[in-house]
Amino acid sequence: LRHGETGTRPIYGGEMVQQTDPHFRDLLLFHEYFHGDNGAGLGASHQTGWTALVAKMLSQSGE
Structure with missing residues (x-):
């Protein structure tokens, strides 16, 4: 989930x-599983x- 060598997060491929939009770059998604070679998030992104x-x-x- 940390930024890689290029300053981007591997989970976003x-x-x-x-990676760059100020409204999205600090949001973390939690995917079902990750690509074994590049770390990109795969599968459902829960609770989004x-x-x-x-x-x-x-x-x-309640109102």
């Missing part, structure tokens, strides 16, 4: 938006979309 929906629904149900 060649996705430069997540549906949990926000559930949190919003729970928040609204």
